[in-house]
Amino acid sequence: MIPFEFFLVLAAILFVIGAYGVMTKSNAIIVLMCIELMLNAANINFVAFGAYNSDVMGQAFVVMSISVAAAEVAVGIAILLNAYKLRKTTELTDAELTSLRW
Template sequence: MIPIEYFLALAAILFVIGGYGVMTKSNAIVVLMCIELMLNAANINFVVFAAFNQDITGQVFTIMSIAVAAAEVAVGIAILLNAYKMRKSTELDDEKLTSMRW
């Protein structure tokens, strides 16, 4: 059987890649993708812990969080579309999307 550390390391690496992407990428759609990556890292954690603890709660939590992530991306893409119509840009470090500071 594969030891639990391998799964946790995979999840941690995914989470860190996602976090790095959120902080460095300037395109809002890529940032949303990176957020998905972070959420899926947590989902892997839940499933692994559920499997190793012989407990169903973690899998239930995963289903909930997948549904939440789907809703969040749906709303997020709609908001980005709206922003693109108003400002003609989805670049987060663009002048067009950073009119409010401090």
């Protein structure tokens, strides 16, 4: 049987890759994909904990969080499309789109 720690380490690595991508990438689509990566890292945790504790709650939570993530990406892409129509770019490096002003 695969040792339990392997799952946690995999999830932690995925989460960190996702967080790194959100903070450094300039394309909004890639940023959304990185957010998905972070969510899936948490899902791996849930499935692993559920399986090793013989508890269904972990799996049930994953079903919920997958549907939430799908809805979030659908709305996110729609919002990006709206922004694209007005600005003709999905790059976040566009000065006005990135700057979180004081």
